[in-house]
Amino acid sequence: MKIQQIYTKCLAQGAYYISSEGEVAIIDPLREVGDYLDMAKQEGANIKYVFETHFHADFVSGHLDLAQKTGAQIVYGQTAEPNFPAHIAKDGEKFRIGKLQLQAIHTPGHTMESTCYLLYDEQQKPIAIFTGDTLFLGDVGRPDLAQKAAHLSQEDLAGILYDSLYKKILPLPDDIVVYPAHGAGSACGKNMIDATQDTLGNQKKTNYALNQPNKQAFVQAVTEGLTAPPAYFSLNVALNKQGSQSVDAVLAQSAKALSAQEFENILQSQKATVLDVRHADTFCKGFIPEAINIGLAGDFAPWVGTILQDVQTPLLLVAEENQVEEAIIRLSRVGFDYVLGYLAGGVAAWQKAGKPLSSIKRISAEDFAGQKTDTAILDVRKQGEYEKQHLQHAKHLPLADIHAWSKNLDKIKPYTLHCQGGYRSMIATSFLHKQGFQNLQEIAGGFASLAKTNLPLSKANSCAL
Secondary structure (H helix, E strand, O other): OEEEEEEEHHHOEEEEEEEEOOEEEEEOOEOOOHHHHHHHHHHOOEEEEEEOOOOOOOOOEOHHHHHHHHOOEEEEOOOOOOOOOOEEOOOOOEEEEOOEEEEEEEOOOOOOOOEEEEEEOOOOOEEEEEEEOOEOOOOEOOOOOOHHHHOOOHHHHHHHHHHHHHHHHOOOOOOOEEEEOEOOOOOOOOOOOOOOOEEHHHHHHHOHHHHOOOHHHHHHHHHOOOOOOOOHHHHHHHHHHHOOOOHHHHHHHHOOEEOHHHHHHHHHHOOOEEEEOOOHHHHOOOEOOOOEEOOOOOOHHHHHHHHHOOOOOOEEEEOOHHHHHHHHHHHHOOOOOOEEEEEOOHHHHHHHOOOOOEOOEEEEHHHHHHOOOOOEEEEOOOHHHHHHOOEOOOEEOOHHHHHHHHHHOOOOOOEEEEOOOOHHHHHHHHHHHHOOOOOEEEEEOHHHHHOOOOOOEOOOOHHHO
């Protein structure tokens, strides 16, 4: 028996590989399926099933490609209606993988088709549960992502989720290992911890959602403080439900080297968005006018989805030569398949062709502390980060909400942006630059560096830790 979690940190996503006696089940696979195929080949095993816990909103799954390449059967939970052949499991139905069994437990609430899979070992003892977005570590799935499709309010869905958790999951043995689909950093929950697996017994003790006195209290607790989901979530659900092309096909059509002139022609004729995936330190010194910087070194794909929003946005890539394929694959994970090509030779080739570059002023925290300026300070971190501690005069404007708050800023006034370390603030600054803001500067090292200067800070809020 083998249980392996394949965790993709930049997506905070966990897929699972389960094998026994030459048979394999994959749960919630990423869109690129090569790793699963290689693992099965190394074991001399056959992938028998691809189990999906629900129609994912934050990434595009590899279920169809994996099934086409292996002959595996795709399995969804009760009430799922995919637009392709799949087995719709009844609540309680069991599936054999070698000497193991996986039992489908229909747990609606996060979405109406949401299903957990309970794993039984060779002695028919339940040993692990793969909870998808129904139960996270420290949290539960947000109940507001399926309301349009289900014609239910988030309160209705939260009540349904309560019944699923309290009647079907909590009665299970404490020693069962919980394997969720996401960890800390995912937008599918609001209170996830850093761990990627835990016992159910410990979650019963520590998870706030599993310690509510009644359904009403649960509904209030899990719906409180929810922010609007990223715009691309609904588009990813549609791709997972309808089907999408393989990553191989996406790479073949997207990895086109373009000369500076070809790049510019496409930029002008197709009104494409220039996505520069280089490090912020490099980007700020010289970039193609109106490019948005979302570096590969951070939570790339989720921020692409949040900032660009529409998966059909035509994109032109600026990247280091060894970053191109990785960028295309990571874009495809969240459904951004319309990459029209990349700039061969990078910014140096653009500059050599005599074409203009823009730049952004990036200064150290020490230099900023010594500046005498009336600039407005914009803190683009998350709410919890800001509440923990911030510059006394900083205005809190989270990056995730930039499409809304940027409309209310004066494009003439000076602004200084920072996040925690400099990744998100360069995303925000490049976005504002594209919108026509010119009097901008950004802090290298973010709040982590600012906190070491003599600038006045708010008092640390221990309750926000």
